[in-house]
Amino acid sequence: MITMAVRIxxxxxxxxxxxxxxxxxxxxxxxxxxxxxxxxLRRSGEIKCSSPEDGVQxxxxxxxxxxxxxxxxxxxxxAKFDQIYxxxxxxxxxxxxxIARYQGETVTKYTYLVKNYPGEPDGVAANLLVYEGRLIGAxxxxxxxxxxxxxxxxxxxx
Numbered sequence: 001m002i003t004m005a006v007r008i009x010x011x012x013x014x015x016x017x018x019x020x021x022x023x024x025x026x027x028x029x030x031x032x033x034x035x036x037x038x039x040x041l042r043r044s045g046e047i048k049c050s051s052p053e054d055g056v057q058x059x060x061x062x063x064x065x066x067x068x069x070x071x072x073x074x075x076x077x078x079a080k081f082d083q084i085y086x087x088x089x090x091x092x093x094x095x096x097x098x099i100a101r102y103q104g105e106t107v108t109k110y111t112y113l114v115k116n117y118p119g120e121p122d123g124v125a126a127n128l129l130v131y132e133g134r135l136i137g138a139x140x141x142x143x144x145x146x147x148x149x150x151x152x153x154x155x156x157x158x
Contacts, residue, residue: 050133066112079104095153
């Protein structure tokens, strides 16, 4: 019994040690920079969006037809969220994004005019937030005063 418990502890220790070495190796690859290492660890499942055309393609995959030439601007995601940003991030989390990971960062916002949103006479815009060529957030908003703001995914495109 004691021998078996020792083997299990050795195996657990070896597994933990392997994980620490792998993390240290990843950190060394990126010059030991914590931000770069964190970026490496969170890349899985991210959506490439390195150009306005990538944004149009992603919107099409969600069921929305958008004009090919969006407006573009740089936006600072605040280092500390107020209630408005917390609510906006709740929308993002509902789509699998989380802009809290980018607090204090400057991102690119592409704004596309959506051509196939039903029943909105003043139009609808799709906003895509992009950081270092990756899509990190998206929303649809009515251009009507007092209109809606909601997620892009599952919003009933087409």
